Amino acid sequence: MIYWQIFWAFFVPGILGYGGGPASIPLIENEVVDRYGWLTTKEFSEVLALGNTLPGPIATKMAGYIGYEQGGILGAFMGILATVGPSLILLLGLLGLLMKYKESPQVKRMTVVVRPVIAVLLGIMTYDFFFSAYESVGWLQTLAIGIISFILMEKVKVHPAYVIAGALVYGGIFLG
Numbered sequence: 001m002i003y004w005q006i007f008w009a010f011f012v013p014g015i016l017g018y019g020g021g022p023a024s025i026p027l028i029e030n031e032v033v034d035r036y037g038w039l040t041t042k043e044f045s046e047v048l049a050l051g052n053t054l055p056g057p058i059a060t061k062m063a064g065y066i067g068y069e070q071g072g073i074l075g076a077f078m079g080i081l082a083t084v085g086p087s088l089i090l091l092l093g094l095l096g097l098l099m100k101y102k103e104s105p106q107v108k109r110m111t112v113v114v115r116p117v118i119a120v121l122l123g124i125m126t127y128d129f130f131f132s133a134y135e136s137v138g139w140l141q142t143l144a145i146g147i148i149s150f151i152l153m154e155k156v157k158v159h160p161a162y163v164i165a166g167a168l169v170y171g172g173i174f175l176g
Contacts, residue, residue, distance in 0.1 A: 002070055002071045002075065003071055003074060003075060003078050005036060005070075006066075006067045006070055006071050006075050006078045006079050006082070007078045007079070007081070007082040008031075008082070009028070009031040009032055009035070009036055009038075009066075009079075009082075010028065010031070010059075010063040010066075010067070010078075010079045010080075010082035010083045011082035011083075011085065011086060012027065012031060013027035013028045013030075013031060013059065013083075014059070014082055014083045014084070014085065014086040014087060015086040015090075017059065022058070022118075022122060023118045023121065023122070024059045024083075025048065025058065025059065025062075025122075025125060026121040026122065026124060026125040027121070028059060028062060028063075029041070029044050029125060029128075032044065032066055038066060038069070038070055039066070041128055041129070041132045042132050042136065045129050045132060045133075047062055047065060047066065048062065049164050049167070049168070050168075051065065052160060052161065052164055053161045053164050053165055053168075057083075059083050060080055060083050060084060063076075063079030063080050063082065063083040064076045064079055064080050066079060067079025067080065130142060130146070133145075136175075137171075137175055141175070145167060145170070149163050149167065152166075
């Protein structure tokens with residue numbers, strides 16, 4: 001039963017996560033935190049942070065890790081299969097059709113309309129992460145880390161992996 005749950009927990013975000021990994025993350029969080037209770041919001045944010053430090057698609061890394069934690073090697077396989085399966089099937093099945101109609105006004109409108117939905121999903125996830133951080137380390141630490149991270153990534157152009165690694169080190173030394 002656990003393997004079916006792992007598969008379904010990552011298949012649904014894989015099939016509905018239009019826009020790639022970042023758009024799938026809130027959907028994965030809903031499945032593994034809210035629906036199945038495998039992780040808390042704090043644990044999920046830690047897995048997400050660690051996954052972002054590694055190369056490759058974030059949703060696939062999270063599926064492998066969470067699947068392994070819940071069901072061992074077969075669980076990791078089921079999570080990864082469920083994550084890449086929908087994209088692979090849709091890519092193979094719809095690529096020709098999409099290329100044929102890529103200049104169609106209807107196709108362009110579909111992609112424009114879905115963007116606000118993705119923005120709302122990412123906003124909700126961001127709020128949950130900030131609230132979780134606030135509960136753990138307080139508003140001053142959360143605000144300072146958020147502002148410093150923003151400046152480093154957007155103004156100084158430091159790669160996000162280095163910012164995440166720096167935050168991990170800071171948290172391990174000063175907040176542990």
